[in-house]
Amino acid sequence: MSQLVELDSRRRAALGRIGNPEHNLYLVDEEPDGTLIFTPAVVMSAHEAALLRSPELVVQIEADQADPSRAVRSAARRPRKPSGA
Numbered sequence: 001m002s003q004l005v006e007l008d009s010r011r012r013a014a015l016g017r018i019g020n021p022e023h024n025l026y027l028v029d030e031e032p033d034g035t036l037i038f039t040p041a042v043v044m045s046a047h048e049a050a051l052l053r054s055p056e057l058v059v060q061i062e063a064d065q066a067d068p069s070r071a072v073r074s075a076a077r078r079p080r081k082p083s084g085a
Contacts, residue, residue, distance in 0.1 A: 005013045023040040030036055044052075051057055064070050 003018055005015070005018070007013050019038070020040070025041045025043060026038040027041045028036055028038055
């Protein structure tokens with residue numbers, strides 16, 4: 001269903017009643033006829049993007065998330081033994 005959106009004097013638009021409330025960032029493309037296309041977007045670090053380009057790593061991460069028993073406990077998080085024990 002179409003909704004009319006009016007721009008204010010500074011060319012801003014209120015989009016509060018439009019779209020999914022979970023989407024807060026968008027990439028906007030303008031077509032040659034002036035049509036604006038809003039595509040929901042996420043922001044990630046360059047490091048995270050590089051990691052996600054590794055298909056093997058993505059498969060491993062998804063498997064670990066699906067089965068938390070695969071988690072490896074870090075020695076840094078284990079309680080310390082009292083001294084003299």
